[in-house]
Amino acid sequence: xxxxxxxxxxxxLLIIPLSVYAGAPLDSVKGNVNxxxxxxxxxxxxxxxxxxxxxxxxxxxxxxxFDYSELSRRTLGQDWKKLxxxxxxxxxxxxxxxxxxxxxDKIINYTDxxxxxxxxxxxxxxxxxxxxxxxxxxxxxxIYYRVIQKDGEWKVYDVVIEGVSLINNxxxxxxxxxxxxxxEVLIDTLRKKVGKA
Amino acid sequence: MKLIIMICAIFTCLSLSSSQTFAVSPxxxxxxxxxxxxxxxxxHEQEKKPLITDQAKPDAAKAEEPKSLATGNNEGEEEGEGxxxxxxxxxxxxxxxxxxxxxxxxxxxxxxxARGYSKAVPEDMRLAVSNFFSNLTMPIRxxxxxxxxxxxxxxxxxxxxxYNTTAGVGGLADAAKLDFGIRQHDEDLGQTLGSYGIGHGxxxxxxxxxxxxxxxxxxxxxDGFLDPVSYVTPWxxxxxxxxxxxxxxxxxxxxxxxxxxxxxxxxxxxxxxxxVQYRKKKVEETDTPAEGESQSSVQPVGQPEPAQKSMTDxxxxxxxxxxxxxVKQSGPVxxxVKQPTEQIESVKQPGTFFKHAETFVKLxxxxxxxxxQKPVEKRELLKSxxxxxxxxxxxVHVQIGVFKNKxxxxxxxxxxxxKGYDTFTLECPTKQPGAIYRVLIGxxxxxxxxxxxxxxxxxxxxxxxxxxxx
Numbered sequence: 267x268x269x270x271x272x273x274x275x276x277x278x279l280l281i282i283p284l285s286v287y288a289g290a291p292l293d294s295v296k297g298n299v300n301x302x303x304x305x306x307x308x309x310x311x312x313x314x315x316x317x318x319x320x321x322x323x324x325x326x327x328x329x330x331x332f333d334y335s336e337l338s339r340r341t342l343g344q345d346w347k348k349l350x351x352x353x354x355x356x357x358x359x360x361x362x363x364x365x366x367x368x369x370x371d372k373i374i375n376y377t378d379x380x381x382x383x384x385x386x387x388x389x390x391x392x393x394x395x396x397x398x399x400x401x402x403x404x405x406x407x408x409i410y411y412r413v414i415q416k417d418g419e420w421k422v423y424d425v426v427i428e429g430v431s432l433i434n435n436x437x438x439x440x441x442x443x444x445x446x447x448x449x450e451v452l453i454d455t456l457r458k459k460v461g462k463a
Numbered sequence: 464m465k466l467i468i469m470i471c472a473i474f475t476c477l478s479l480s481s482s483q484t485f486a487v488s489p490x491x492x493x494x495x496x497x498x499x500x501x502x503x504x505x506x507h508e509q510e511k512k513p514l515i516t517d518q519a520k521p522d523a524a525k526a527e528e529p530k531s532l533a534t535g536n537n538e539g540e541e542e543g544e545g546x547x548x549x550x551x552x553x554x555x556x557x558x559x560x561x562x563x564x565x566x567x568x569x570x571x572x573x574x575x576x577a578r579g580y581s582k583a584v585p586e587d588m589r590l591a592v593s594n595f596f597s598n599l600t601m602p603i604r605x606x607x608x609x610x611x612x613x614x615x616x617x618x619x620x621x622x623x624x625x626y627n628t629t630a631g632v633g634g635l636a637d638a639a640k641l642d643f644g645i646r647q648h649d650e651d652l653g654q655t656l657g658s659y660g661i662g663h664g665x666x667x668x669x670x671x672x673x674x675x676x677x678x679x680x681x682x683x684x685x686d687g688f689l690d691p692v693s694y695v696t697p698w699x700x701x702x703x704x705x706x707x708x709x710x711x712x713x714x715x716x717x718x719x720x721x722x723x724x725x726x727x728x729x730x731x732x733x734x735x736x737x738x739v740q741y742r743k744k745k746v747e748e749t750d751t752p753a754e755g756e757s758q759s760s761v762q763p764v765g766q767p768e769p770a771q772k773s774m775t776d777x778x779x780x781x782x783x784x785x786x787x788x789x790v791k792q793s794g795p796v797x798x799x800v801k802q803p804t805e806q807i808e809s810v811k812q813p814g815t816f817f818k819h820a821e822t823f824v825k826l827x828x829x830x831x832x833x834x835x836q837k838p839v840e841k842r843e844l845l846k847s848x849x850x851x852x853x854x855x856x857x858x859v860h861v862q863i864g865v866f867k868n869k870x871x872x873x874x875x876x877x878x879x880x881x882k883g884y885d886t887f888t889l890e891c892p893t894k895q896p897g898a899i900y901r902v903l904i905g906x907x908x909x910x911x912x913x914x915x916x917x918x919x920x921x922x923x924x925x926x927x928x929x930x931x932x933x
Contacts, residue, residue: 368726372718388914403590404715406646429744430737434548438736439728455728 291394291413292386294420298331299381299398306376321370333421334362336414340423341433342440349449357449360456361436367460394420550676550739551665561668562731568671569720573713581714591635592711597647598627598634602689607650611658613750616648623647649745652689653682657746666735674738859913860889860905862931863920872900879904882924903931 305323310316338358339346349357380401387395393414400407412424425432443452552558581589601624608617623639631638639645656678657663664677675683687693692708695701727733863879863886866872876886879902889901904920907913910930917928 364726368722372722388911391918403586404593428741430740434740435733435736436728438549439732442729442732459728 290386291420292383292396295331295396295398295411295413295422296383298327298422299383301327302373303381306374317374320374324370324373325366328366331422332362333414333416333423334358336416336421336423337361337433341436342444343437345441345444348444353449353453356453357456360453360460363460364456365432393423395426548736548739548743550663550735552735553665554667558666558668558735559731561670562734564670565668565673573710574717577710577713577717580710581717589711589714592708593715594627594631594637595634596692596708596711597637598624598631599691600686600689602691603652603686604648604650606689607652607655608648608750610652610655611650611750613648613650615750616650619645619648648748651682652685653679653742654745656682657742663739663742666739674734676739676742679742859907859910860903860931861907861913861917861920861928862901862903863924863926863928864902866900866902869900872902876902879924884920901931 302324305311305320305327308316308320311320335358338354338361341361342349342357346354382399382401384397384399387397389395389412393412396411396413398409398411400409408428410426411422412426413420414423415421423433440452443455601620605617605620605624608614608620623637623645624634626639626642626645627634627637630636630642637647640647653676661678663679667675667677667680669675669680672683692701692704695704723733723737724730863884864872864875866875869888869890872888876888879886884904886902886904889903890898891901904916907916913930917930920926920928
């Protein structure tokens with residue numbers, strides 16, 4: 267009887283849609299970062315030949331890990347409304363390529379760095395900051411991931427490295443352009459930067 | 464090589480003499496400290512701004528309020544996101560020229576030299592050199608920590624110096640970190656000035672030295688006096704040692720600047736912003752030991768539980784002062800309730816040096832007034848999210864009201880007991896005769912649970928609820 271009860275509970279638990287509980291933000295970030303580390307340390311992908319595969323794999327992980335539309339919107343802040351919907355979409359796409367190009371190469375060269383996951387801090391009802399530290403021989407680099415709950419998953423919308431927030435850093439650069447130029451110019455600049463002119 | 468030394472030496476003199484002129488007028492510095500921190504939220508989050516009622520507040524508190532409001536808003540209350548830190552850049556043409564100059568210095572001189580050097584010298588040896596210099600510059604960190612009342616950090620620096628100089632063979636190995644996990648905390652006089660509330664003034668790029676600001680330049684000159692290397696004679700040797708140190712450090716950062724340039728739309732703006740954000744974080748860092756540092760033998764005296772950078776400072780005078788019906792005001796002189804600092808994790812904000820010193824001295828003070836809370840607009844109050852591992856063994860409660868009158872407190876307690884909350888009252892002594900009565904919901908095993916409940920209460924009951932530690 268007791269066994270049946272347990273079995274029943276298990277079944278009920280399984281039926282309840284998993285999306286109700288998104289899991290702790292820390293676990294989510296940890297899972298994704300570990301996936302990336304696994305790819306980086308994959309002995310099968312060593313050397314120059316493996317780099318392309320590595321890059322592809324990391325890109326597919328980052329697609330799931332980041333919420334690029336949230337990231338784009340928060341980057342532009344109040345300027346976001348200056349873009350029409352088509353421009354917003356294109357901006358998000360280009361911005362994503364820019365970030366991927368810029369950081370994929372850097373990440374790919376990491377091999378034996380360790381990542382420590384220390385804690386998560388709630389920033390608002392929906393957002394958390396997951397604090398991690400990359401331990402290198404020379405120094406410990408604090409990297410914080412800011413995540414937001416979207417469709418039952420935790421998505422990264424900002425990365426803060428040594429106190430420098432990615433989206434804040436870009437916001438200042440974009441704002442300088444948008445101050446006296448049209449959104450089209452901004453998008454054109456981005457196109458040139460990522461080589462999609 | 465000799466040429467570089469010469470150039471550097473000349474520059475060092477130049478920077479010294481020019482900053483002396485700066486140092487003459489500290490009042491000017493204060494005046495010019497205009498970092499504008501600008502608030503903006505993503506469009507979908509533009510909701511309510513915190514509303515603070517001014518009634519029933521003494522003039523003194525009123526006078527102080529705008530200032531604290533400003534810092535509170537900017538620094539962390541708004542979830543730390545969507546905030547843009549700006550710095551005045553009146554010397555942009557000069558800065559831009561120096562940015563390009565430094566760019567060339569890096570690619571043409573520093574990087575090739577560092578590359579060659581790192582090929583010739585194995586990494587472990589370069590690390591040892593780096594450790595040696597870090598150990599040598601201990602006075603900068605020690606004095607800066609003391610000036611910021613970061614007693615624990617200062618003690619750690621002292622310990623580290625003694626241990627690393629002996630067990631670490633003259634500072635070549637960071638033995639204190641390896642053996643005891645006592646880490647170095649980067650402190651300098653620029654940060655110290657920042658912690659006193661002095662702003663950057665304006666952005667300033669120095670040739671060879673890179674991004675700085677008026678404030679940090681002054682700090683740097685002071686650091687120079689605390690750096691033993693500066694006292695090496697003749698001055699050419701001192702300059703040579705500094706250049707060597709720089710080259711050695713660069714070997715660990717080859718590629719960083721390239722990455723910044725590659726990822727930036729406008730590298731000048733990107734670097735300027737990164738500098739300001741980085742320094743802001745450094746200034747905000749508190750005396751909190753990082754994980755693994757708890758073994759440190761130096762305990763802060765009368766210091767509240769070290770605050771986490773990520774926590775929100777709740778200014779005493781930001782306490783909601785709207786009262787629910789049951790509260791009766793008795794004294795003719797209303798005064799804002801000061802939350803004792805240990806209840807609310809307070810963060811050290813730039814500009815809180817004096818406030819900090821104040822809490823340092825009269826910590827457990829509780830003023831007499833009661834507060835009942837209900838404003839809905841004060842939701843930001845509870846953004847103080849606190850890591851679970853921080854609270855130790857003290858029970859954590861959610862506070863839903865504070866009363867001067869015991870029976871009012873009891874009524875309030877009963878009211879919420881009926882609603883299904885596990886409420887109880889706690890009598891807390893105050894400096895003045897009489898006590899205040901807190902209505903609490905307790906005991907939580909983890910702060911997270913308490914925070915969760917507090918936020919539920921705030922949204923369901925439309926009253927304010929904050930975290931209370933015993």
